[in-house]
Amino acid sequence: MAISTAIIKFTNKIFPKVVHPFNLQNQGTETYAQWQYRKGGDTIRFFLEARTAEEMFRGRQVLDMGCGAAGKSLYYCSLGAEKVTGVEIVAHYEQEANALAEELGFADRFQFVCASAFELPFPDNSFDTIIMNDFMEHVSDPARTLKEALRLIRPTGAIYINFPPYYHPTGAHLSDVINMPWVHLFFTENMLVKAYKELVKGLPDEKERLELRLSRDENGREYFGYINKMTLKKFKKILARLDIRPVYYREVPLRSWMAPLAKIPGIKEMFVKMGVCIIQKQ
Numbered sequence: 293m294a295i296s297t298a299i300i301k302f303t304n305k306i307f308p309k310v311v312h313p314f315n316l317q318n319q320g321t322e323t324y325a326q327w328q329y330r331k332g333g334d335t336i337r338f339f340l341e342a343r344t345a346e347e348m349f350r351g352r353q354v355l356d357m358g359c360g361a362a363g364k365s366l367y368y369c370s371l372g373a374e375k376v377t378g379v380e381i382v383a384h385y386e387q388e389a390n391a392l393a394e395e396l397g398f399a400d401r402f403q404f405v406c407a408s409a410f411e412l413p414f415p416d417n418s419f420d421t422i423i424m425n426d427f428m429e430h431v432s433d434p435a436r437t438l439k440e441a442l443r444l445i446r447p448t449g450a451i452y453i454n455f456p457p458y459y460h461p462t463g464a465h466l467s468d469v470i471n472m473p474w475v476h477l478f479f480t481e482n483m484l485v486k487a488y489k490e491l492v493k494g495l496p497d498e499k500e501r502l503e504l505r506l507s508r509d510e511n512g513r514e515y516f517g518y519i520n521k522m523t524l525k526k527f528k529k530i531l532a533r534l535d536i537r538p539v540y541y542r543e544v545p546l547r548s549w550m551a552p553l554a555k556i557p558g559i560k561e562m563f564v565k566m567g568v569c570i571i572q573k574q
Contacts, residue, residue: 296483297490300470304491307471314468318496324385325361325392332367335425338568339452342540348452349373352420355444357409357437358427362389362402368423369398377403377419379412382504409437412444420449428455429463429522435530442536442573450539451571458521459561461546465519468492468501474562485514524560524567531569540570 309315313327322330336345349371356365359378362385368376376398378389383406393402407413409431422441431437441451456463461473466484469491476484488505492498507517524543531538544566545554553563 293490294483294486296479297487300472300475300479300484300487301491303472303475304470307473309471310462310467312468314497314501323361323388323392325363325366325388328361328363329367329392329396330363332364332370335364335367335423335454336452338454338542338544338566339540339570341542342570343450345371348421348450352449353377353418355379355412355414355419355422355441357422357424357441358430359385359389359404361385361392362404363392364423364425365389366393366396366398366402369393369401370396373401373421375401375403377405377414379405379407379409381406381408384500410440412440414444416443417446418444420446422449422451424451424453424455426455428453428527429458429465429519432517432520434520434522434527435534438530438534438536438571442571445573447573449572453569453571454566455522455527456566457524457527457561457564458519459523460564461562463519464516466505466516477562481515482513485516524564527567527569536571537574538569539572540568542568544568 313324316322316327317324349368351372351374354368354373354376356376356378359365359380362378365376365378386404386406389404393399410433422445428434445451464476466488469488492501505516505518506514508514543554543564545551546563546565550563554560
């Protein structure tokens with residue numbers, strides 16, 4: 293076992309576990325879709341400083357980009373959306389999503405579409421509301437995704453984006469098995485890949501987790517293709533390059549007392565919980 297892996301395993305005894313839906317599902321506590329539905333309010337709470345839930349969803353055609361198992365999509369149905377379309381590239385979530393839609397009585401107002409966010413099978417101006425919750429940090433081409441969202445949003449609609457920046461304490465998206473905050477600042481990606489593979493070994497969903505998290509480059513090197521290491525700085529550069537001027541933008545600190553730290557150049561992104569942005573056609 294690599295020394296770095298041994299250190300990470302040791303720190304798992306020191307730092308408290310982060311509640312993670314993958315582990316809850318393994319424990320039989322609740323499915324990923326059920327967890328998403330239960331946490332649905334968290335996916336929109338920072339937008340509510342600028343818009344009401346009714347303005348976002350009541351009677352609206354909604355697109356949830358990167359919906360996962362679509363529990364949050366179904367939460368948007370519960371807020372009065374006319375129809376919610378969940379888009380996800382991971383095909384095996386569809387069965388779980390549709391099962392929960394039936395259970396909650398939203399099957400007639402929900403659709404799961406397995407497709408790339410770059411080229412979606414919908415005509416221009418199809419949606420009143422587009423949600424990108426915890427999605428911008430995962431997509432391989434964020435600029436292309438934003439262009440597609442702008443194509444699909446109606447002139448009277450809005451695109452809602454929120455994401456944790458890469459230097460967030462759990463910005464490496466490995467908290468399903470690694471408890472240490474900011475672990476990606478102390479270990480190389482190669483070290484983290486080795487540790488992650490060791491820590492998921494023997495889990496019921498080991499294969500699914502590795503397929504989801506890991507990719508290989510042209511030289512065969514494994515890396516975390518599940519994230520694009522999106523930072524607030526990168527995101528703002530993309531907006532500027534596309535000449536997008538948000539109607540609302542906020543950087544939410546990890547804790548209220550950390551607000552001063554979340555404004556200091558060079559370290560601020562370590563103390564930002566969420567970047568929040570609302571975009572309309574101009």
